[in-house]
Amino acid sequence: MKIAICPGSFDPVTLGHLDIIERAAAMFDEVVVLVMSNSSKNSAFSVEERMMLLQKCITSDKIKVDTYNGLLVEYAKKIDATAIVKGLRAVSDFDYEFQQALINKSLYPKIETVFMPAMGENMFLSSSMVKEVCRLDGDISPYVPKQIVDDIYLRCKGD
DSSP states (O other): OOOEEEEEEOOTOOOHHHHHHHHHHHSEEEEEEHHHHHHSOOOSSSSHHHHHHHHHHOOHHHEEEEESSSHHHHHHHHHTTOOOEEESSSSHHHHHHHHHHHHHHHHOOOOOEEEEOGGGGTOOOOOHHHHHHHHHOOOOOSSGGGGHHHHHHHHHHHH
């Protein structure tokens, strides 16, 4: 069985994230969406909340949601994953993700990193942008799954 991991902070999940996740599910037997903490980011949602938001949006039995706080490759070994799937919006994303892929490969030679370009309509999309638009009373519905629009507005208005 070919298992892929789609890691990220997903704070919150966007339509761009969901597009990459669903495209990965078409390529692999199972996809684990791995919610990770990023100490350099100020999260609006807890890890548990991000997992719940993702679960509201996932419709395929091939897609699971989990969390992990250690090295990504250690999690990959634990579940016998064969690939890490990363979405790319721009060349600047590639620079960072390519370095990550190289270090992951050096730590765990059995893992491959698969890069998927964002669809044109999602190239500008980021969780940070969604949070900013929301905080400024803008319409975020074109950018996030409809199942979680209200959850995001509640958080933005609660701050």
